[in-house]
Amino acid sequence: MFDSRHIKTFHTVVTAGSYSAAARVLGYTQPAVTQQMKALERAVGTPLFTRVGRRMRLTEAGEALARHAGIILESIAAAQRQMSSLTRLRAGRVRVCAFPSAGATLVxxxxxxxSAEHPGVRVELQEGEPPDSLGRLVRGECDITLAFTYPGLHEQVPAELAEIPLFEDQLTVLLPAGHALARRRAVKLADLAGERWIAGCLRCRANLLHECAEQGFAPDIAFTTNDNLVVQSLVAEGLGVAMMPGLVLSFLRHDRITGRxxxxxxxxxVAAYVLREHLRIPATALVLDEVRAAAARRVGC
Structure with missing residues (x-):
């Protein structure tokens, strides 16, 4: 195993032409340079220099190492610059997996x-619904996951994940604009027991089934789609009713539906999730702070 300090000294000896010249460049004593070169030769297992009169000449092994020394030192310097950028938040890559309505609003x-304050931090966005998005985080396929849970379903979060609560998202019933219940300010689920329903993702569908069961009926689910625009279009045409989060309605609302x-x-x-040990990664912590701030502004609106 080579010591990078010895490689630096060796490179300086080669470029300066002698131990004494290298010592002056590096600010070392000549014996210190000599000791480092002897240590490097022991690590290599063969002499690197030979003397011809008063001049030093590289051996074949020395010439081979000289060809690599500059590249090795530049690679080390590049690594040090990158580590410095990462730890000082000038650079870094953070992969975020978000469910669609969070991807359209918070993110x-x-x-x-x-990007305005830290242009060197690159964020890559994936789309995914829980629980699959949480699985991606555990498998290392992303660094932060934005996901949602329904209290009545008692969903388990993997123990290795830290949960950062963001806000609570009010659920709304979507009705066609001319629906008889559209005149009410609030609607009881039991009053919709005879309706056809449009269900969303697996977790949303499970919550719909749970909440309807709590009210004593099983919903007639006629359509299932993860596309929020399709859900609203089906409701607008009178083909069913749906349960939709307020986050979706904050940026997407069909003009022929009514939300109650x-x-x-x-x-x-709604929460952000990250592997516990990754909370100490500066770029990841910075993205979490910005997502938290965006959620706080949304709640304060």
Whole structure:
């Protein structure tokens, strides 16, 4: 195993032409340079220099090492510059996996501020619904996951993940604009027992089934889609009703639907998740701070 200090001294001896010249360049004593070169030769297992009169000449092994020394030192310097940039938040890559409505709201706002203040931090965005998105985080396929949970489902978060709560997202019932219940300020699920339903992702569908069961009926699910625009379009055409989070309605609302609060109120919890040991990575912590700030601004609106 080579010592990088010895490689630096060797490179200086080669470029300066002698031990004494290298000592002057490095600010060492000549005996210190001599000791380092002897240590390097022991590590290599063969002499690197030979004397011809008063001049030093590289051996074949010395010439081979000389060809690599500059490259080795530049690689070390490049690594040091990169580590410095990462630890000082000038650079870094953070992979974020977000469910669609968070990807359309929280993430763009957070990244706009991040890119303005820390342009060297690169954020890559993936789309994924829980629980698959949490699995990606555990497998190392992303660095931060934005996901949601429904309190009534008692969903388990993997023990190796840290959970950073962001806000609670109010659930809304979507009705066609002319629906008889659209005149009410809030709607009881039991009043929709006879309707056809449009369900979303697996976790949202499970919550719909759970909440309807709590009200004593099983919903007639006629359509299932992860596309929020498709859900709203189906509702607008009178093909069914749906349960949708307020986060979606904050940026996407069909003009022929009506949203009504549930009675009693129902909410999902939105949070960011990260592997516990990654909380200490500066770029990851910075992205989390910006997402938290974006969520706080949304709640304060």
């Amino acid at each position: 763009p706002e957070a990244l706009a501020r991040l 609060a549930l009675d009693p109120a129902s909410r999902r919890k």
